[in-house]
Amino acid sequence: MNVFPFQAALSASPLPAPLLRAHDVSIDYASGAGTVRATHEVSFDVYEGDRFVLLGPSGCGKSTLLKAIGGFVQPNSGGLLLRGRRILKPGPDRIVVFQEFDQLPPWKTVRQNVMFPLLANGVKRKEAETRALHWLDKVGLARFADAYPHTLSGGMKARVAIARALAMQPDILLMDEPFAALDALTRRRMQEELQALWEEVGFTMLFVTHSIEEALVVGNRILLLSPHPGRVRAEINSHQFSLASSGSEDFQAAAQRIHRLLFGDEPPSAPAGLPQAPAAVAVHA
Ligand code: ADP
Ligand code: MG
Secondary structure, three states: OOOOOHHHHHHOOOOOOOOEEEEEEEEEEEEOOEEEEEEEEEEEEEOOOOEEEEEOOOOOOHHHHHHHHHOOOOOOEEEEEEOOEEOOOOOOOEEEEOOOHHHOOOOOOHHHHHHHHHHHOOOOHHHHHHHHHHHHHHOOOHHHOOOOHHHOOHHHHHHHHHHHHHHOOOOEEEEEOOOOOOOHHHHHHHHHHHHHHHHHHOOOEEEEEOEHHHHHHHOOEEEEEEOOOEEEEEEEEOOOOOHHHOOOHHHHHHHHHHHHHHHOOOOOOOOOOOOOOOOOOEOOO
16 A cells, blocks of 8 residues: 555655655544544645744644654654655654753763764764864854853753754754743844854754744744644745844734634734734743
8 A cells, every 4th residue: 555645746746855744644642541632634744944833832732743753752643754764763863952951961061962962873082072063163152162051041051952953963953842941032042043053054943832923933834733633724934034023014914814823813912012022922722
């Protein structure tokens, strides 16, 4: 049986083959007496160089999808393909950055933290060190190579986590609400820095968030998901938006449109007296 009939159709089309393809992915968790369906027949394609965002309220299966792409969870039906090959287990071609930056072992310096996955994947020590320092420089942390994680701010830990992931040169960088624990100003700065890094380096990323504003700022394409079970509501293009445009009418209109697509109603209006501030529209279940 041809499990992926779309492949044949795709080869005849002028579109490039997607880097990552999710095809009718359904994932269930065993829970007490029965099962919980976390995602239901979710399909999307991520192309090389995309900043693809999964956006939706808590419980819509964003983390589950990311874990499945990471190879930590297997779909119950449907399939996930990276460069046309089915994802069966974790691999260095897909690196995940989580929200919890305490994923950095505290007994290793910043440099050792970035080198660690490289060494674990067979990169020679000298090469690992060169790559670590190169990526720490890219995220503006060259001076902190010998610092320990507990001496760093939340934003700096986030930069180390990003440097550590990119040093592995993955096919796709997977980010699960990476800035959610940061204060608002640091979060904006990290969004800006991520964008600048993407422009400089040109990696592919899949970014999970429940913030409409963050999705518009970070993504070039956004998949809207609704919960219980997690389903696709819509996919929209957002390449025209950035932090610089976040106060604009177009940005506000896009945020409101997303809100309507997710919830079928109007979002709360922007706070009075702050006409330039983007509407702080987070998606709440
Ligand atoms: P999100 O990241 O969008 O908040 P999750 O992927 O974490 O969503 O969860 C999707 C659904 O799956 C939720 O209903 C959640 O309760 C359920 N779920 C997630 N992980 C587990 C698990 N390990 N066991 C049972 N149910 C789970
Ligand atoms: Mg989650």
